[in-house]
Structure formats: C-alpha cells, structure tokens
Amino acid sequence: MSGETASCSGIILEGIDDVEDYVSANEGVGFWDRYRHVYDHVEHGNQAFRENRFEEAINNYTRASNMKPGDPIILGNRSAAYMRISLFLKHRSPTASEYRPLSGLDMTTLAELALKDAEKLMSLQNDAVRSYILKANALILLERYEMARDIILSGLQVDPSSNILQASLRNLERMPSSLIQTRGHDRLERTDDFDCTLCLKLLYEPITTPCGHSFCRSCLFQTMDRSNKCPLCRTVLFISPRTCAISVTLNNIIQRIFPQEYAERRSEQDSLINFGNDLIPLFVMDVVIPCQKFPLHIFEPRYRLMVRRIMEGNHRMGMVIRDPATDAIADFACEVEITECEPLPDGRFVLEIESRRRFRILRSWDQDGYRMAEVEWVQDIPPRDATDREDLQELTNNAAAHARSWLSTVKASTRDRRKLEAIYNVEVMMPNPQDPERFSFWLATLSNRRPSERLELLRIRDTAERIRRGLIYLGAESPGCRVQ
Missing domain, CATH: 1.25.40.10 (Tetratricopeptide repeat domain)
Known part of the structure; x- marks a missing residue:
C-alpha cells in the first residue's frame, strides 16, 4: 500500500x-x-x-x-x-x-x-x-x-x-x-513515544537493538556495563559502543521534529563529556606523578562509563588516592591522558596512560557512580631572580647527567628482559633539562617510592627541593633495583 x-x-x-x-x-x-x-x-x-x-x-x-x-x-x-x-x-x-x-x-x-x-x-x-x-x-x-x-x-x-x-x-x-x-511557543504537543525508557528523556543518539527496542546510546551502554541483556526484554545483546551504529533515520526524525529539546539534550550530553578547564573526573586508585607511563585495566561499571565519556571528550582524567587515615580522597592528584584505548568485547578497557600535570582538589562529588572534582592547577614557585634561575638550572643539568649515568649502569647490569623494557620506557619519558619542574618529577620516577612519598612530591612547590629528594632516592637505589 x-x-x-x-x-x-x-x-x-x-x-x-x-x-x-x-x-x-x-x-x-x-x-x-x-x-x-x-x-x-x-x-x-x-x-x-x-x-x-x-x-x-x-x-x-x-x-x-x-x-x-x-x-x-x-x-x-x-x-x-x-x-x-x-x-x-x-x-x-x-x-x-x-x-x-x-x-x-x-x-x-x-x-x-x-x-x-x-x-x-x-x-x-x-x-x-x-x-x-x-x-x-x-x-x-x-x-x-x-x-x-x-x-x-x-x-x-x-x-x-x-x-x-x-x-x-x-x-x-x-x-x-x-x-x-499548539502548546507554548507554537510547538506541537509531544508524547513520550520518542522518550528513552531508561532516562525518561528525549532519545539522544538512539540505538535500536536487534530485539527492536530503542535507547539513548549512552543509557544503553551504561546498563550493559552491568549486564549484556536488553533492559526491556532481557534478550542477550552482542553489540559494543565501538561497532554499534546510531539509528540515523530515527535520530534525524527526532532532531527535525523536536529541534529545541534535541539541542537541550545535546548540551546536557556535552556537559558530561567536555568538563571545562577546572572540572575533571577522578579515578580513585593510586598516586601518580607527572612523567609516568603505564597500562591500566578498567573493569568496574562506573569507570567503564567514565572512560567512554572521557574518550568522547579530551581523553583526560585525574588519578587520586584515598587517604586511609580519613577515608577521604587526597587533596593533591595528577592529571593523566589516555594515549591508547582498547575496548574488550565484554565491556572492559585496556588503557595506556601518561601522566601530565598536578592539581589540588577544591571540592568533589559523585556523578553517575564515579567522582568529579573542581580543581586548581598547581605549579612550582618560580625562582626569585636570575641568580636563583641559574642555580636551579645548574642543579638540574647535574642531576640529568647523574641520571643518565645511573640509567647506563642499570641497563648494563640488567639481564632481565622485563626490567630492561621498564628502564627504556622510563628513559624515553625523560624531559628536557631546560624544564626543571617537569624534570624533577621524572627524576623521582626512577626510584620506587611509597604512595605517601609520591603524594608529598605533588605537594612540594620548590623545584630544587624536589630534585634534591630525587637524587637522594636515586642514591638509595642499587643498580639492580626495578625502575618504576
């Protein structure tokens, strides 16, 4: 017909x-x-x-x-x-x-x-x-x-x-x-036919499952972090965020019929992805300091959701530890960037992480199961005059020469393949000594420090003091010790 x-x-x-x-x-x-x-x-x-x-x-x-x-x-x-x-x-x-x-x-x-x-x-x-x-x-x-x-x-x-x-x-x-x-501003009255049954809002980036039900893309995969079944009919779903396409026709119809509400939904979704300069999602696990590179395995449902949102945004989050004495998250933490992300079929992620810059947490709150924080970015106090800058640069150059010598000794005395790979990974992260603040953090990564010591390094705002501590830590390490 x-x-x-x-x-x-x-x-x-x-x-x-x-x-x-x-x-x-x-x-x-x-x-x-x-x-x-x-x-x-x-x-x-x-x-x-x-x-x-x-x-x-x-x-x-x-x-x-x-x-x-x-x-x-x-x-x-x-x-x-x-x-x-x-x-x-x-x-x-x-x-x-x-x-x-x-x-x-x-x-x-x-x-x-x-x-x-x-x-x-x-x-x-x-x-x-x-x-x-x-x-x-x-x-x-x-x-x-x-x-x-x-x-x-x-x-x-x-x-x-x-x-x-x-x-x-x-x-x-x-x-x-x-x-x-019409109802209000000459808009046609809308029913709930185009609402997501999970968030009860207008469908945004809808995905229609093989069993015929439509959900917001983000809502569907948030529920699939806990179960790979359709939220309505419980049919087992073999789909993933990486390969499942948005229902283009349905999305276009919704966008054309409800332009204002669709724009509001887009703005709402953008706020969950683009956090702004002073807002950052937190991964509560351990203390990291700038100039580190390491793998990370994400399996908790709340952090799967967080990683998906991060990967749609700027690929960055904060790494923070919980203070065992107060059971509250620590006041200082470090921003990390996800440089590689491999989604697994069951919803988990294998990530490659590089730490960037440190920050102090002003306040934090729960959002969809994970924590968000308002932060201020922290830098060291600059040298007072030219003489102090020259002294700091000389200290940095000497520390860099010592670090290179130490790495050469360690590589020559190490026969273990894994240890050698770890050493090379650390060596490749070495910053230019002309950036003393960043170099001071990298120097500390050559030795294995307790979380409390790494947290203290984040709080220190004296570059020279951090370099001196890094040299002391390095002196306590024997050539055969594992590089962090």
Missing part, C-alpha cells in the same frame, strides 16, 4: 490508494476448504475498490468480515474504502447535490467507521505500520490533527524508515498553525 490520494483541506492522505490482496497474506494448509467464500468476497471487494466503486467494495468486505471476524486484511481494506468515500464527499461541491442528491452515511460517520476498523486492526497488529497509517488518516479526516500526529510518531517508532508515515508527518507540519492546537 503506497502512494497518495486526493487532498483533504490542504492535507494529502498517504497510503490509502490501494488495498491488500488476501491470498498473499492468508493462503495455507486448509485455507481454501474453510475460507473459499471469504476469498471470493475480498477479491470482488478489491476489484471494486480499484475501480472506485467503494460502496460495493465495502459491502463485499462486510460479507467477508461476517464469515471471518477480526481478519486484519479485511479490516484494513474496509477502513481504506470508508475513507475513500468520506474523501469523495468532502471534496464534493455543495451545488452537486442539487443535481444528484446522495443518500446514505455522511462523511463524518464514514470516517468514524474507518477509524473503528483501524483501531481494531491496531489491536490485532500493533507492530504493523499499516494500522498506524490507516488510523492516522482516519483521524485527519475527522480533523483530530494532534492525535493523528501522535499516531504517526508512534508508527515511526515501529518503522523509522516508513516513507508513507514520513510523508504524512511532513504534510501535517505544512498545515496552517491555526488548524492545529
């Missing part, structure tokens, strides 16, 4: 220019023995419909319905026939009745009968697009435009690619606003 028929008060009724054949939908074992006469009536009705003899078509459909009540094909065809007669009467000029009076039902009653058959059809086949097309057209004939629009939107949930429903929606949107009641 496709195409369009005549217009109705400026609205074109889509999809009622033809009817469905009975055989293709109903033939089977024993059908001809039981329903031969039903088939004959439907066939005669379809022929009459296609020859614009709609009253005759309705009579045949009614006889068939009496023999086989509740048949979807018969109900749908009769509904279309009722609407075609109603359309004819609606377009008939007032003067025509002076020459050829009509008897029988008026156009409104015929439209009501069409709606009744369409509603019965929908109760039998609520997953069939045809029932939504017929019901929407009957409501348009009855000038119940808002209800017709709701039915069209519901039908697009069933089949977002339906050309007939999309055309019907465009036709409604072209109607004069005076014909359609």
Whole structure:
C-alpha cells in the first residue's frame, strides 16, 4: 500500500490508494476448504475498490468480515474504502447535490467507521505500520490533527524508515498553525513515544537493538556495563559502543521534529563529556606523578562509563588516592591522558596512560557512580631572580647527567628482559633539562617510592627541593633495583 490520494483541506492522505490482496497474506494448509467464500468476497471487494466503486467494495468486505471476524486484511481494506468515500464527499461541491442528491452515511460517520476498523486492526497488529497509517488518516479526516500526529510518531517508532508515515508527518507540519492546537511557543504537543525508557528523556543518539527496542546510546551502554541483556526484554545483546551504529533515520526524525529539546539534550550530553578547564573526573586508585607511563585495566561499571565519556571528550582524567587515615580522597592528584584505548568485547578497557600535570582538589562529588572534582592547577614557585634561575638550572643539568649515568649502569647490569623494557620506557619519558619542574618529577620516577612519598612530591612547590629528594632516592637505589 503506497502512494497518495486526493487532498483533504490542504492535507494529502498517504497510503490509502490501494488495498491488500488476501491470498498473499492468508493462503495455507486448509485455507481454501474453510475460507473459499471469504476469498471470493475480498477479491470482488478489491476489484471494486480499484475501480472506485467503494460502496460495493465495502459491502463485499462486510460479507467477508461476517464469515471471518477480526481478519486484519479485511479490516484494513474496509477502513481504506470508508475513507475513500468520506474523501469523495468532502471534496464534493455543495451545488452537486442539487443535481444528484446522495443518500446514505455522511462523511463524518464514514470516517468514524474507518477509524473503528483501524483501531481494531491496531489491536490485532500493533507492530504493523499499516494500522498506524490507516488510523492516522482516519483521524485527519475527522480533523483530530494532534492525535493523528501522535499516531504517526508512534508508527515511526515501529518503522523509522516508513516513507508513507514520513510523508504524512511532513504534510501535517505544512498545515496552517491555526488548524492545529499548539502548546507554548507554537510547538506541537509531544508524547513520550520518542522518550528513552531508561532516562525518561528525549532519545539522544538512539540505538535500536536487534530485539527492536530503542535507547539513548549512552543509557544503553551504561546498563550493559552491568549486564549484556536488553533492559526491556532481557534478550542477550552482542553489540559494543565501538561497532554499534546510531539509528540515523530515527535520530534525524527526532532532531527535525523536536529541534529545541534535541539541542537541550545535546548540551546536557556535552556537559558530561567536555568538563571545562577546572572540572575533571577522578579515578580513585593510586598516586601518580607527572612523567609516568603505564597500562591500566578498567573493569568496574562506573569507570567503564567514565572512560567512554572521557574518550568522547579530551581523553583526560585525574588519578587520586584515598587517604586511609580519613577515608577521604587526597587533596593533591595528577592529571593523566589516555594515549591508547582498547575496548574488550565484554565491556572492559585496556588503557595506556601518561601522566601530565598536578592539581589540588577544591571540592568533589559523585556523578553517575564515579567522582568529579573542581580543581586548581598547581605549579612550582618560580625562582626569585636570575641568580636563583641559574642555580636551579645548574642543579638540574647535574642531576640529568647523574641520571643518565645511573640509567647506563642499570641497563648494563640488567639481564632481565622485563626490567630492561621498564628502564627504556622510563628513559624515553625523560624531559628536557631546560624544564626543571617537569624534570624533577621524572627524576623521582626512577626510584620506587611509597604512595605517601609520591603524594608529598605533588605537594612540594620548590623545584630544587624536589630534585634534591630525587637524587637522594636515586642514591638509595642499587643498580639492580626495578625502575618504576
């Protein structure tokens, strides 16, 4: 059933220019023995419909319905026939009745009968697009435009690619606003047909699962962190954020119909991804200091969600430790950047991390299970004058030379392949000695320090003091010790 028929008060009724054949939908074992006469009536009705003899078509459909009540094909065809007669009467000029009076039902009653058959059809086949097309057209004939629009939107949930429903929606949107009641700022009233059943908000970046349910992309994968089943029907889902595509047609429909609310949803989602300069998500695990590089395995559901959001943003988060004495997170921490991210099929992540800069936490709070923090970025107090800068640079150059010598000794005395790989990973992170502050942190990474000592290094704002401590730590390490 496709195409369009005549217009109705400026609205074109889509999809009622033809009817469905009975055989293709109903033939089977024993059908001809039981329903031969039903088939004959439907066939005669379809022929009459296609020859614009709609009253005759309705009579045949009614006889068939009496023999086989509740048949979807018969109900749908009769509904279309009722609407075609109603359309004819609606377009008939007032003067025509002076020459050829009509008897029988008026156009409104015929439209009501069409709606009744369409509603019965929908109760039998609520997953069939045809029932939504017929019901929407009957409501348009009855000038119940808002209800017709709701039915069209519901039908697009069933089949977002339906050309007939999309055309019907465009036709409604072209109607004069005076014909359609609006709610606030001339916006059409919206139902919950396009809401996510998880967050109860307008679908944003919707994904339709193989079992036919649609959710916001972020909502679906947040639930899949705990279970790989559809949140509604519990069907096992074999999809992942990396390979699962957004339902483009559904997304475009939502964006076009609800532009303002969609923009609000985009802004809301952006706030979860782009945190701003002074906001950062926290991974509570250990103390890290700048100039470190290490792997990280993410398996907790809350941190899987956090990593997904980070990877859609700037790829950065804070690494912080919880103070065992107060059971609160420490006041100083370090920003890290995810340089490599490998999602695993079960939702876990294997990351490669590089630490960047330190910060002090001003306040923190829970957000969707993980912690967010407002921070201030911390730098060392600069030298007071040129003499202090020269002394600091000389100290840094001497420490760099000592560190290179130490690394050469360690590499020469180490035969273990893993230890050698760790040494090379640390060596490649060595910053230019012309940046004393950054070099001071790298120097501390050559030795194994307790979390409390690393936390203290983050709090120190005297570069020279940190270099001196780094040299002391290095002196306590034997050439065979493992490099951190």
